[in-house]
Amino acid sequence: MRSKLKDILLCGVLAVVLLPVAAFAKGPLRDFSGVWYSDQNLNRVSDTADDLFQKGEVLDPKAKATAPKLREPYRLKKEKEDALKAEKLKQDKILTDTEIQCRPDGMPKMMRGILPIEIVQTPKKLVIVAEELSLVRRIFIDKMPPANEITPSYAGYSAGHWEGDTLVVNTVQIRPDISFADIPNTGKSEVDERIRMIDKDRLEIQFTYKDDLVLEEPYKFTWTYTRHDEHKVMEYVCDNNKYTIGPDGTVQFNIDD
Numbered sequence: 001m002r003s004k005l006k007d008i009l010l011c012g013v014l015a016v017v018l019l020p021v022a023a024f025a026k027g028p029l030r031d032f033s034g035v036w037y038s039d040q041n042l043n044r045v046s047d048t049a050d051d052l053f054q055k056g057e058v059l060d061p062k063a064k065a066t067a068p069k070l071r072e073p074y075r076l077k078k079e080k081e082d083a084l085k086a087e088k089l090k091q092d093k094i095l096t097d098t099e100i101q102c103r104p105d106g107m108p109k110m111m112r113g114i115l116p117i118e119i120v121q122t123p124k125k126l127v128i129v130a131e132e133l134s135l136v137r138r139i140f141i142d143k144m145p146p147a148n149e150i151t152p153s154y155a156g157y158s159a160g161h162w163e164g165d166t167l168v169v170n171t172v173q174i175r176p177d178i179s180f181a182d183i184p185n186t187g188k189s190e191v192d193e194r195i196r197m198i199d200k201d202r203l204e205i206q207f208t209y210k211d212d213l214v215l216e217e218p219y220k221f222t223w224t225y226t227r228h229d230e231h232k233v234m235e236y237v238c239d240n241n242k243y244t245i246g247p248d249g250t251v252q253f254n255i256d257d
Contacts, residue, residue, distance in 0.1 A: 030165050030167075031121060034119060034229050035230075035231045036203055036226065036227055036228070037226050038117075039223070039224040068181055068183050069215060069216040069219075070184075071213070071216055074184050074214050082182075088250055094250065095250055098178065102133075102238035103154075104133045105132070105133070105154075106135075106154035106156070107154070107178075110132070110135050110137065110155065111128075111130075116233060117129065117225075125138055125141055126139040126141075126160075131233045135154060136155070137158065139167070139169055140158065140159050140160070143159060144159040144170060147172065152174065152175045152187070154178060156171040156174035156191070157171065165196055165197065167194075168192075168195075169192065170190065172190050174191070181219070183215065185211070186214055189211040189214075191207060191209055192207070201227040203225040203226075206220070207222065209221075
């Protein structure tokens with residue numbers, strides 16, 4: 001009887017010890033490793049680079065209904081910039097942007113390029129490689145360090161933790177010369193993400209873009225991705241830039257260079 005009781009107690013102790021291991025074990029829905037294409041590029045008809053560049057990028061038609069709400073004086077400034085863009089387009093001119101300058105999009109736009117992203121996952125971090133301009137982003141499964149220890153960068157500094165099968169991420173210190181959706185970046189912009197698998201070949205990221213100095217309320221949107229592991233993400237840099245920026249901010253393509 002005493003031996004049987006001893007066995008029962010031993011099993012109970014083992015169950016308590018092993019429970020945390022089982023609870024935090026990495027399951028199939030917590031493995032984001034793979035190559036992912038953004039579903040938001042609605043016009044993607046093939047995986048060939050030529051088709052992707054010829055077709056360009058089409059924004060989600062619902063985007064206008066959920067446009068960010070800017071505070072003054074940023075709202076008025078954006079209206080003037082939009083009017084200037086429209087005027088230049090009538091003249092068959094375009095204004096410069098980060099892509100024309102061969103600069104990375106930064107966060108969060110880098111997460112929905114025409115070309116795919118690759119996620120390499122370890123227990124302590126996720127490494128995200130955007131094929132477009134070869135920008136690398138790291139999400140550390142750790143606490144966020146003090147702001148004065150972080151150097152601003154295109155991808156910012158990302159720290160995350162698990163809530164079940166969802167990776168909750170906060171990104172700070174995005175370079176102030178990088179903006180998203182025409183939202184001015186005061187240097188205080190932050191991006192929150194909730195990353196989860198919809199199924200084994202679908203990924204969803206719920207974004208919240210925050211900057212109390214610029215936005216009346218946080219700007220929320222969701223992007224989804226489809227797995228294409230047959231694609232090999234390669235180096236892609238912009239080293240043959242043939243654009244010249246004029247004094248009025250418009251762009252000219254130099255075919256003679």
